[in-house]
Amino acid sequence: MSVQIGNIDLGEFPLLLAPMEDVSDPPFRYVCKQHGADMMYTEFISSEGLIRDAAKSLKKLDIFEYERPIGIQIFGSDIEHMREASEISTKANPDLIDINYGCPVKNVACRGAGASLLQDIDKMVAMTKAVVEGTHLPVTVKTRLGWDDNTKNVEEVAMRLQDVGIKALTIHGRTRSQMYKGQADWSLISKIKKNPLIQIPIFGNGDIDSPEKAAAWRLEYGVDGMMIGRAAIGYPWIFREIKHYFATGEHLEKPTFAERIEACRTHLVKSIEWKGPKTGVFEMRRHYSNYFKGIENFKEYRAKLVTAGTFDELDDILNELERNPRFASPAPVMEV
Structure with missing residues (x-):
């Protein structure tokens, strides 16, 4: 009903x-x-x-x-x-x-x-x-x-x-x-x-x-x-x-690392569309640690993401993450 x-x-x-x-x-x-x-x-x-x-x-x-x-x-x-x-x-x-x-x-x-x-x-x-x-x-x-x-x-x-x-x-x-x-x-x-x-x-x-x-x-x-x-x-x-x-009654597979990047990038694009390039990039910073929570050895990239100042810089970092063999296979992820 x-x-x-x-x-x-x-x-x-x-x-x-x-x-x-x-x-x-x-x-x-x-x-x-x-x-x-x-x-x-x-x-x-x-x-x-x-x-x-x-x-x-x-x-x-x-x-x-x-x-x-x-x-x-x-x-x-x-x-x-x-x-x-x-x-x-x-x-x-x-x-x-x-x-x-x-x-x-x-x-x-x-x-x-x-x-x-x-x-x-x-x-x-x-x-x-x-x-x-x-x-x-x-x-x-x-x-x-x-x-x-x-x-x-x-x-x-x-x-x-x-x-x-x-x-x-x-x-x-x-x-x-x-x-x-x-x-x-x-x-x-x-x-x-x-x-x-x-x-x-x-x-x-x-x-x-x-x-x-x-x-x-x-x-x-x-x-x-x-x-x-x-x-x-x-x-x-x-x-x-x-x-x-x-x-x-069964568990869906956890999102892959690629899916996390895709969701993060989509969120970033929408943030810039709605808030403009400066505010959209700045206010997105609070979300990166959550999108990649539980991912091993991610500290270096988290620092890069929260200090990047433009969409192009962030897009380059996300592309680099996609190509990094360390994260190529489904990554260990948190239990939410």
């Missing part, structure tokens, strides 16, 4: 790419879509930035046809500004609007946005209602279990946000106080999914980093789909590997 968000058909058990600040931009989304991500989101976008026409915020509204279905994720602390941000985001023509009630970092959560709203459910409900009223598109939400271990209130959140019109809920299995530490707890996510009063899709997020874990947790927790974040950084193959394991 297909999972539906409004009129969006996501198939039987969708794998979603998590919105990640400074990571899930259009170039990164391109390679993840190539390797099986069923739905993706922009980096989270400040409602204040959108209202002020801030260039950085407006740039994050860029979406492309090949990315669909895609959601624009917004965050903020002012209810009316969030309504306005949903109206602005709708004009960029995404498939849905997502609200971030999960970001735990200080400069978001301590300014009344992101996971901070878990401390004020009434305000969260009012804000969500305003966003729903500000767009004709489906509205979804991403949040956490609660602010801390003493306030795991996501059950109340799920019920009340469903009542004001959200069409799906993604739950990260940690509290805000946990940040990204410790193990994600999916038991409460499962409890919400199994509540007969909950009629919207429930997606689980947190610690999905292998096909076996995805398959086991799909069975154990009964969620409608999974959102994958950090495990996809430098390893977009995680989506296809999980899907293959679901379908066959």
